[in-house]
Amino acid sequence: MSIHDPEDDVTIDNSLVLREDGTYPERFENPGHPEHHDRMGDSDPKANKKAERQVVFFFVISILATIGFLIAYFAVPPGKTPESMRTSNFVLGIGLAISLLGIGIAAVHWGKALMNDHEKSEERHEQRSSDETREAAVEVLKEGAADSAIGRRTLLQGTMLGALALFPLAILVPIIGNVGGDWNVGQFKHTMWKKGTRLTTDPSGRPIKASDVTIGSVFHVIPDKLDLQAHPLDEKAKSIVLMVRLDPSELKEAPNKKSWSYNGIVAYSKICTHVGCPVALYEQQTHHLLCPCHQSTFDVADGARVVFGPAKRPLPQLPITVDDEGYLVAQSDFHEPVGPSFWERLT
Ligand code: FES
Numbered sequence: 001m002s003i004h005d006p007e008d009d010v011t012i013d014n015s016l017v018l019r020e021d022g023t024y025p026e027r028f029e030n031p032g033h034p035e036h037h038d039r040m041g042d043s044d045p046k047a048n049k050k051a052e053r054q055v056v057f058f059f060v061i062s063i064l065a066t067i068g069f070l071i072a073y074f075a076v077p078p079g080k081t082p083e084s085m086r087t088s089n090f091v092l093g094i095g096l097a098i099s100l101l102g103i104g105i106a107a108v109h110w111g112k113a114l115m116n117d118h119e120k121s122e123e124r125h126e127q128r129s130s131d132e133t134r135e136a137a138v139e140v141l142k143e144g145a146a147d148s149a150i151g152r153r154t155l156l157q158g159t160m161l162g163a164l165a166l167f168p169l170a171i172l173v174p175i176i177g178n179v180g181g182d183w184n185v186g187q188f189k190h191t192m193w194k195k196g197t198r199l200t201t202d203p204s205g206r207p208i209k210a211s212d213v214t215i216g217s218v219f220h221v222i223p224d225k226l227d228l229q230a231h232p233l234d235e236k237a238k239s240i241v242l243m244v245r246l247d248p249s250e251l252k253e254a255p256n257k258k259s260w261s262y263n264g265i266v267a268y269s270k271i272c273t274h275v276g277c278p279v280a281l282y283e284q285q286t287h288h289l290l291c292p293c294h295q296s297t298f299d300v301a302d303g304a305r306v307v308f309g310p311a312k313r314p315l316p317q318l319p320i321t322v323d324d325e326g327y328l329v330a331q332s333d334f335h336e337p338v339g340p341s342f343w344e345r346l347t
Pocket of ligand 1 (some may be wrong): 272273274275276277291292293294295296309310311
């Protein structure tokens with residue numbers, strides 16, 4: 001029903017008007033609870049025992065998967081080839097997934113099939129509970145603990161504790177195994193670049209003459225004679241470089257890096273110093289190089305300084321020059337590890 005307020009010339013829905021006692025009119029009937037149906041396990045001890053065995057089964061699955069993970073961690077190391085890394089990651093991932101899934105399914109099934117199924121209603125109340133309610137909540141928790149019958153179900157208790165106690169090992173063992181190690185940082189200190197290695201186009205491997213590089217052009221570059229049979233794929237990934245030619249007058253070079261470019265041609269590692277995506281989007285007008293993953297932006301004209309985004313350090317620069325035939329060559333390897341900067345902090 002609606003009423004019209006002539007003073008403000010508005011119509012108000014009367015069903016929403018607050019009563020003087022602070023309550024709203026009843027707008028619909030309280031439908032109450034649907035009819036309660038007991039679960040089989042509530043009346044049949046056999047069904048109850050069966051549910052318990054199912055929970056135990058999933059905890060045991062979790063235990064076996066964690067043990068499998070630990071064995072695989074030592075028995076299937078990542079190796080050096082992409083295939084062996086994939087295999088190792090796959091086996092470890094499956095172990096972790098089944099281990100967690102086992103605990104999850106066991107916990108849910110325990111709650112659904114074995115815990116108290118009594119229906120309870122609670123009226124809404126103000127946010128802070130009264131002291132009595134809080135005490136009641138503690139009682140309910142205690143009741144829940146008693147309902148789970150953890151004291152009586154010793155097998156279930158043992159397997160649950162076993163699953164929960166073992167699972168952290170799947171995280172701790174790999175971490176402890178690397179404490180004091182270099183977390184493979186050493187691998188990123190050296191790439192295939194060395195003094196005299198020609199810069200070639202990726203993927204054709206064609207050497208690049210400095211005279212062929214026009215101002216504004218961009219080259220994706222790999223070391224000359226990159227033999228992927230002799231060198232695994234990750235060696236190529238580490239060595240890949242982005243080369244750009246700018247007007248030499250636009251280059252801002254640190255005093256100790258003035259000789260690292262050639263006629264405005266500069267070369268930087270293509271691996272983003274944030275988390276390692278390949279930076280590849282070059283904006284010729286601003287000289288900005290953008291990483292598509294999280295938008296870190298590097299100024300190629302200013303030592304690949306970070307001008308935006310989450311990366312914390314510039315892209316490592318590859319010092320270059322030309323050989324006797326005018327081909328671009330590296331002066332040396334990179335002078336710092338390529339890739340994400342957390343490696344730098346660890347060394
Ligand atoms: S990996 Fe480049 S911005 Fe995150």
